[in-house]
Amino acid sequence: MDDLIIFTFASYGLCFILMHGEILNSLRDRITKFKFFRELLSCALCTGFWTGLILSVGSPTLTLYSSATCYLLYLITEILINYAYPESPIKDQQ
Numbered sequence: 001m002d003d004l005i006i007f008t009f010a011s012y013g014l015c016f017i018l019m020h021g022e023i024l025n026s027l028r029d030r031i032t033k034f035k036f037f038r039e040l041l042s043c044a045l046c047t048g049f050w051t052g053l054i055l056s057v058g059s060p061t062l063t064l065y066s067s068a069t070c071y072l073l074y075l076i077t078e079i080l081i082n083y084a085y086p087e088s089p090i091k092d093q094q
Contacts, residue, residue, distance in 0.1 A: 007055065011066040012073045014051040015044060044074035 017024065019041050032038040040046050045067055052066020 007062065007066070008069050011048065011051050011055055012070050014055070015047045015066075015070040015074070016077075018047055018051065019044065045071040048074075 018028075028041060032041060040050070048070025049063060049067035051070065052063040056062035056066065
């Protein structure tokens with residue numbers, strides 16, 4: 001059970017860092033010139049799938065779990081940010 005909780009947070013953390021982490025801004029700006037990476041890094045479901053694939057070392061169940069939980073946690077985060085900061089500068093950048 002503890003491993004699943006750690007996997008969940010690791011997967012979502014990696015997904016969020018890849019999509020929005022400031023430390024990766026320059027790399028993300030360069031690779032999003034390609035349509036594949038632009039679409040991949042704008043979708044929490046897609047990025048969650050690939051982070052799950054990397055973290056789970058090929059376990060199909062954990063890969064799909066990662067994709068679903070990253071998407072759900074990302075939606076919850078977006079709802080909370082939009083509720084707390086209706087005029088958020090983060091939304092303007094997207």
